[in-house]
Amino acid sequence: MSKKNQSRIHQGSPIAEVLKDFIQQNNLQKGIDRAQIKDIWEQVMGPAVHKYTQDIQLQGNKLIVKLSSSVLREELSYGKSKIITLLNEEIKKELIHDLLLL
Numbered sequence: 001m002s003k004k005n006q007s008r009i010h011q012g013s014p015i016a017e018v019l020k021d022f023i024q025q026n027n028l029q030k031g032i033d034r035a036q037i038k039d040i041w042e043q044v045m046g047p048a049v050h051k052y053t054q055d056i057q058l059q060g061n062k063l064i065v066k067l068s069s070s071v072l073r074e075e076l077s078y079g080k081s082k083i084i085t086l087l088n089e090e091i092k093k094e095l096i097h098d099l100l101l102l
Contacts, residue, residue, distance in 0.1 A: 034058045040090045041065070044083070049076070061097040063087070073101045 037058050042050040055066040063084075067073045076083065080099045087096050 036091060037063065037087070037095070040087055044086045044090055058096075061095065062100060063096045063098070064100045064102065066102045077101055 034057075038056050041053065041056055045053075049072065052067050052069045052072050053065060054068050055064075057064045067076070080101075084096050084099050088094050
């Protein structure tokens, strides 16, 4: 940890600010987003959709979701923009711009 960050810790900075700095300096945000989006998918879409979800990948701003049900894939494709909006609201940033259902 740099001296700047060490002095900041000793000055009583809020832990959230220290963690945010650490994440930015070590380029960890993309990995955190990838891990977080899997949990958020389940929260937003519910257990019924999650049951048919085989894989979730975040590639840049594109969320790729592999589903085991072609019927569900077709149904979800009609509401892609709404799903993207709900996921972005839950993650509290404009992370996802495109949704690919496989």
